[in-house]
Amino acid sequence: MSQFTIATRESRLALWQAEHVQALLEQRGHAVALLGMTTKGDQILDRSLSKVGGKGLFVKELEVALEEGRADLAVHSLKDVPMDLPEGFALACVMEREDPRDAFVSNKYRQLADLPQGAVVGTSSLRRVVLLRALRPDLKIEPLRGNLDTRLRKLDDGQYDGIVLAAAGLKRLGLAGRIRQVFEPTEMLPAAGQGALGIEIRAARGDVAEALAPLANQSTWLAVAAERAVSRSMGGSCSMPLAAHAHFEGEYLQLNAAWGDPDQAGVLVRARSADVVADLEQAAALGEAVAARLRAGGAR
Numbered sequence: 001m002s003q004f005t006i007a008t009r010e011s012r013l014a015l016w017q018a019e020h021v022q023a024l025l026e027q028r029g030h031a032v033a034l035l036g037m038t039t040k041g042d043q044i045l046d047r048s049l050s051k052v053g054g055k056g057l058f059v060k061e062l063e064v065a066l067e068e069g070r071a072d073l074a075v076h077s078l079k080d081v082p083m084d085l086p087e088g089f090a091l092a093c094v095m096e097r098e099d100p101r102d103a104f105v106s107n108k109y110r111q112l113a114d115l116p117q118g119a120v121v122g123t124s125s126l127r128r129v130v131l132l133r134a135l136r137p138d139l140k141i142e143p144l145r146g147n148l149d150t151r152l153r154k155l156d157d158g159q160y161d162g163i164v165l166a167a168a169g170l171k172r173l174g175l176a177g178r179i180r181q182v183f184e185p186t187e188m189l190p191a192a193g194q195g196a197l198g199i200e201i202r203a204a205r206g207d208v209a210e211a212l213a214p215l216a217n218q219s220t221w222l223a224v225a226a227e228r229a230v231s232r233s234m235g236g237s238c239s240m241p242l243a244a245h246a247h248f249e250g251e252y253l254q255l256n257a258a259w260g261d262p263d264q265a266g267v268l269v270r271a272r273s274a275d276v277v278a279d280l281e282q283a284a285a286l287g288e289a290v291a292a293r294l295r296a297g298g299a300r
């Protein structure tokens, strides 16, 4: 039994996720403390993340805490974790996935299809922008940043007719009641890693990896490895409107991906493939095959 410190952002969702891992480790007899910190991504709320440096903004400060030995592990929404971790860091485990789908939240409309012509929808995700445009080219899409509570408050203030959020975050915070419609992946394909938690450690910390091993969910890990391989193969930045979602049907991993052209509204390339996947290498190969199909379809 060991003593561990979890480095965590201080948004309600990040704290929920860190406390979730804390409870699971404590059930196994470990003593676990939390170290809360604010990241650049939490501070910069006025600009689209893709313009100010991308996903890494949410994890850098946590990595510094791991590097300096102030913490032993960091819990991330995998969606926010860059494809390649810095030298010396490792993804120790990927946990069971919450709902990976996107959700439509509104105080006035039951579903996206009920929105009137030209209604205002909030999202700052380029992926959601291109997928929304494909579903409803008439909508006015406005930026929406901040943590979950902030985004919901902006909706409640009347700035938007509806907003799109990850179902996972809402469910974790007990806000599932706000969801009006859950999009099926066929209409709104999720981001790589959406809904899954990943735990980052210093690669040299075999002791921490060992304690975390029982928390891993192998089929989630394989699915998100395939999704993340699509992103990596396409260049891996979150300034790219890219969606990737994988799920098992028996031993076959079904992988769907979509790429939207940020410069040419309406251009959306979709690709899919399936294969028997039993290890991370096979998952990555499936992801690369789908990325190759996206490129063959015109994605850059």
Ligand SMILES: NCc1[nH]cc(CCC(=O)O)c1CC(=O)O
Binding pocket: 077, 078, 079, 080, 164, 165, 166, 167, 168, 169, 193, 194, 195, 196, 197
């Ligand atoms: N980009 C922010 C972010 N990172 C993870 C989640 C939700 C939880 C998850 O996907 O695990 C969210 C909020 C959202 O996209 O609505």
